[in-house]
Amino acid sequence: MLDVVTLGESMVVFWPEEGPLGAARTFVRSVAGAESNVAIGLARLGYRSGWIGRLGDDAFGRFVLRTIRGEGVDVSRVRLDAAAPTGVMFRESVLGRDPRVYYYRRGSAGSRLGPEDVDPEYVGSARLLHVTGITPALSPSCREAVEAAVEAARQRGVTVALDPNLRLKLWGAGEAAAALRPLIGRAGLVLAGLEEGELLSGRRGEEEVAGWFLEAGAGLVVLKLGARGAMATDGTRTWRSPGFPAQVVDTVGAGDAFAAGFYAAWLAGRDVETCLRYGNAAGALVVQVVGDTEGLPYREELAAFLGEGDVPTR
Structure with a gap:
């Protein structure tokens, strides 16, 4: 039995060891993917996570698979696709701003994910299904895969969690809002950034979004507020938790780290304010390290940061 199942595209990511992208001669290679980031984050915090996806049956695909498996994530439902390549992403740091990201994913194996890749019983073995708005933006078959996973979860009493993760390079805010609204209606948890929430809703401010x-x-509904922390509301009550001071080096992956920290506390039955605090702490740790997963904390690291003896897993 798993605690969390997620699905989506994972890619190889490269960033220059020094200098701008166009002048770089050497690169660091790693793994990126919003959903697998969350799965890795939860595995490091002591939870049983599984990731569903497609990778190219190539050197990069096998590297991604080995890396995610090596983090303790169950990859038994990952398919290697000989007919399509593994997606590639390049990142370029810009002083004082979020990194620039360049995707090479058109026709990737990840974009060929479909409902046939979703095992309903596998989804039903988890306590939580985590999905994002990135996957349904990749292709019609990916959208069908997410819908199939959400339906399998709903039929089996598994809580659905959605991170809209709006990517304007993939689709416009209006198209995303129309596609994601049915998923929002079936989600027990929604974790969104305030800015993307404003774009999706056409509204302004935390309460309106x-x-x-x-x-x-x-x-x-959980709204991530950056350095200000996070807030949550169920329409009746509202909870807030301040952010933690952090020396920001790389903001990529902060939202995925927040989700992993929040879910860790939620799965342990903690109150909403504690869930927000765990999410904020995980996000603060990640932004101080370059890379999507490199800064994701292990259980003892998160506990030490929070000044707690241990991070509960059950």
Whole structure:
């Protein structure tokens, strides 16, 4: 039995060891993917996570598979696709700003994920299904895969968690809002950034944006507020938790780290304010390290950062 199942595209990511992308001669190679980031984050915190996906049956695909498996994530439902390549991403740091990201994913194996890749019983073996708005933006078959996973979870009493993870390089805010609204209505948890929430809803401010998600049918709405921390509301009560001081080196992956920290506390039955605190702490640790997964904390590291004796896993 798993604690969390997620699905989506994972890629190889490269960033220059020094200098701008166009002048770089040497690169660091790693793994990137919003959903597998969360799975790795939870595995490091002592939870049983599984990732569903497609990778190219190539050197990069095998590297990604080995890396995610090596983090303790169950990859038994990952398919190596000989007919399509593994996606590639390049990142370029820009002083004082979020990194520039360049995707080479058109026709990738990840974009060929489909409902046939989703094992309903596998999804049903988990306590939580985590999905994002990235996967349904990749292709019609990917959208069908997410819908199949959400339906399998709902039929088996598994809580659905959605991170909209809006990517304007993949689709516009209006198209994303129309596609994600049905998923929001079936989600027990929605974890969104305030800015992307404003783009999706066409509203401004925390209360108005949270209200849009609640009107769409979400159970608990969590808004990530950057350095200010996070807030959550179920329409009746509102909770807030301040952010932690951090020397920001790389903001990529902060939202995925927040999700892993939040879910870790949620799965342990902690109150909403504690869930927010765990999410904020994990996010603060990640932004101080370059890379999507490199800064994801292990259980003892998160406990030490929070000043706690241990991070509960059950």
